[in-house]
Amino acid sequence: MPPDHRRSLRCAPVSHAPVTVVGIGADGWPGLPPASREALCGADVLIGGPRQLELLPAQCAGERVPWPSPLRPAVPGLLAEHAGRRVCVLASGDPMFFGIGRTLVDVLGDAARLRVLPHPSSVSYACARLGWPLDDTEVLSLVGRPLAALSAALHHGRRLLLLSSGANTPAEVAGLLDARGFGPSRMTVLEQLGGERERHVEGTAAGWERPPGDALNVIAVECLRAPGAPRLPLTPGLPDEAFEHDGQLTKRHVRAVTLAALAPAPGELLWDVGGGSGSIGIEWMRAHRSCRAVTVERDAVRAGRIARNAEALGVPALRVVTGAAPAALAGLPVPDAVFIGGGLTAPGLLAVCWDALPEGGRLVANTVTLESEAQLTDWYRRHGGELTRLAVARAVPVGGFTGWRQAMPVTQWAVVKPAAGADGAAPARP
16 A cells, blocks of 8 residues: 555644654763664754753754743644654653653654654663662652642652752752651752763752752652651541641541542542542542542632642642532533532532442442431432441540540441443332
8 A cells, every 4th residue: 555545544643744752861962872863863853942952963954943831732833833844852861751752642643653762761860870779769750740749759768759840949859858757868869860960969858958950850869757757658547637627527537438438540530529628539639649639618718728738748739629519510520439528418419429420430428417318328229339337436534544435427328320221229128
């Protein structure tokens, strides 16, 4: 089949010529293999950051186009503008590791239209310098992302590599580590990795007073928790003291059971209705960095408190909607799971949440009142699932002795929405 016919079978491309992405390091042109050099010398158009373009010699004669800011919205237009020409995009290190490669695949709509020539990433260089096994090192990017997200990765004894957003990032990281109880952590800033100006700066987060260095840096952190600092585990059920609250908080033991019933999985979205302190949405997002959540809270003071809790506990991307449900749920993206922690007696709330769920979606609702319990019992009869009574008692002083103090029992309904057309109702129960 002629090449033109083969091309016509593909989805409509943004550019009629293949796009090549070349990874380049701080060592510039001398560090590139023959295939990367050949691609750059043969390109009609060279797109990259100003720093990257300056690394190329004069023999790369293509038109040099610096990325505008913001970058991502400009990508489709730039590729369309140079359609039919041989386009070569420059990327730092490995283009498919927190790089431009992902954006180009999204825009082109077909990975086969992209030729990627990677270079060792800054992370590979850093692990080689430090003697850290890459497979046992957690990597986070702080480029275009909130610094507060780092908080969720702080665990005693763990090694982190942070992709820095600039010269001031090391000092900002040190400040956050100290504020979160990880001041003793060892930090190493590795600048210009692989280049002639490579430099390493070491120190402790709590005493970090180094002046800003090179903007091209990676930060290595050996996490050490300060004595007395709170320990926040990976499992659901963080200590109640980890949250700022006014009493509107799903308590630790009930929260752990609730998260187990919601069953978060990577990439899923939760609606947390009646957010209170935001504890359910926050712990949902802490389950995996790709988990997403929207919490709906009618009280503006509490909504502000939820946002502060989310930032302090490392999930600043938690979306907070201030308004009363069910009206405030209109227009929200389709959830994979819904938790109702308050407002069950609001007319239509359960029905709106149920209708919003796709097949296989989970709904969990908690209540301590008889009126709401009656609603949950009715929905349980019609749709099945599990109806559970949760009772927690704590030991407290009773004079010179110790006795049990019972917390208010919580009624929980948990259900999975059946496939369309299936009879999801349970048989009537006596």
